Amino acid sequence: SGSIKSRGGIYEVLCFAEKIAIENGFDLKKDxxxxxxxxxxxKLFNQWRIEVASTGNLGLSVGLMAxxxxxxxxxxxxxxxxxWKINKLRQNGVExxxxxxxxxxxxxxxxxSSQRDPYSYFIDDEGSKLLFAGYATAGERVKKQxxxxxxxxxKEHPLVVYLPAGVGGSPSGVAFGLKLRFADAVIPIFVEPTHMPSVLLGMASGLNHDISVYDIGIDGKTAADGLAVGRPSMIVGKYMTDKLFGIETVSDSDMFAYQGMLTKLENIVVEPSAAVGLRxxxxSKEISE
Known part of the structure; x- marks a missing residue:
């Protein structure tokens, strides 16, 4: 599915599959x-429906794995x-x-919708600890690389990490995983679209999940569909208070420029959301110079 959301989405689907299998005779030691x-x-899994709300990438990873x-x-x-994300899901039999x-x-x-169906499992992008745990595995991977x-x-040679933030769950999980591996030697910084600064608003106001960008008149219009979330998760403010170094914002015009530069200079093609971290x-380069 090609995004960071895969770490959390695929992990939670597999955790649920494991739970159903164990309840029906799967032996962790033998099977x-x-x-x-x-x-x-x-046949067992087909009795269940997995549901999730998404602006795109989490839905893509959950839908394809499920x-x-x-x-x-x-x-x-x-x-x-x-x-293209909607079409890819539907082509794989996902509603x-x-x-x-x-x-x-x-x-x-x-x-x-999920609560109405006893055979529905809801993956909650706004508060799932399993998603968070899946994202946190990035810390071990980065350390190894x-x-x-x-x-x-x-501390003398810190690792500064710029993480695109939408609802804030995935960058929080990554930052948490990095802090476990590098402690104070890692400096996590979230980057959000100027028209969707949901985590910045939530943490700066102290209201966290209880405030949306729409509440204060921000229009929420951005081409960064993966970050197009007006309200932060229930987890980000709680877990990042003493771990996050800061948050910055980037305009869509700059985001498109970074996307183009990455393609031209490195031949790396990414969607707009993935380019905001280049800000x-x-x-940093401009300040150092």
Whole structure:
């Protein structure tokens, strides 16, 4: 599915699949996880529907993993979602429900939909600890990669990490995982669109999940569909208070410029949301000069 959301989304789907399998005879000590793709388990999984609300990337990772294992899947998407993500899900047998509304309201509708069905499992992007744990595995991966490249990380040579933030769950999980591995030697900085500074607003006001950008008249219009979230998660303010170094914002015009530079100079093609972190690197260079 090609995004950081895969770490959390795929992990939570697998955790739920494991739970259902264990309740139906799967033995962690004897059985192989490859067995979960056998007809016996696919029939069990097919009794359940996994639901999630998403602006795109989380829905893509959850939908693709769920359908691969045999679950029914329903992805509730806000109007910010891009057509190619919607089409990819539907091509893989996933039901996609589009709301002509913002992400926070799509989450509320998805939660109600799931509660009505006893065989529905809801993945809550605004408060799931399993998603958070999945994202946090990035800390161990980054430590291993830097060690293999013989790059020192210490208080004297800190690791500064610029993390795109939407609802804030995935960058918080990554930052948490990095803090576990590098402690004070890592400096996490969130980057948000200027028209969708949900985490910045929540943490600066102290209201966290109880305030939305729409509450103070910000229009929420951005081409960064993966970050098009007006209200932060229930987790980010609680877990990041003493871990996050800061938050900065970037305009859509700058975001498109960074996206183009990355393609031209490095031949790396990313969607707009993934390019916002370059703001920090470019600004740091300008300050140092």
């Amino acid at each position: 192989n996880y490859q067995d979960l793709r056998k007809d016996k388990y696919r 359908s691969t294992l045999g679950f029914k899947a329903r992805i509730h998407m806000s109007h910010d979602a891009t057509d 996609v429900k589009i709301y002509d509304d913002n992400f926070s309201n799509a989450v509320a509708a998805a939660r109600v 830097l060690s293999e490249m013989q790059i020192e990380v210490s 920090g690197l470019i600004q």
